[in-house]
Amino acid sequence: MKTFELTGTKRSEIGKKATKALRNAEEIPAVIYGGDAKEATAFFVKANEVRKLIYTPEIFLVNLTLDGKVTKAILKDIQFHPVTDNVLHLDFLHVLEKKPIVIDVPVVLDGLAEGVRAGGKLSLDLRKLKVKAMYDKVPEKLHINVEKLALGKSVQVGELSFEGLELLNAKNAVVCRVQLTRAARGLAAKNAE
Incomplete structure (x- = not known):
């Protein structure tokens, strides 16, 4: 994980x-x-300093310095203004060495699926997966190999496993699928005749 x-x-x-x-x-x-700490600590940061932390698909371990004391944290929540889209508030979660964290990790699909070669279209339904793990075991991205994914098939969360990570999404949630396109349906109907 980047810092x-x-x-x-x-x-x-x-x-x-x-x-x-x-x-x-x-x-x-x-x-x-x-x-x-039993209570939350309120503070403020300069808007231009957090821009690269907020507007990125990557996840970061934040070394937060408050009154000269450095604390490891992750960005847990961001509140935006409903009209102007300005950032209104940030929530950080203190990261401890021996306590697991829950965080959304981006998904990356690797390989060319069999179904795509057969004329299908690969779609990514879940761009991020919620994982629970120790902060030093959390990868920057979750790589899923889709080379054996056939036409009309999908990959569900329950079929995935990553070392040191517990996936918290619903087991039957579809991560990615190869959909039958109109052109592929027409070709299949033409071959059936």
């Missing part, structure tokens, strides 16, 4: 007025929870 360096400043004032003043100064309110 991302981020510096935050603890918030002394909490409330609508203080939050609005932060957002007007192009700073994003945030919170980190979990870990040894």
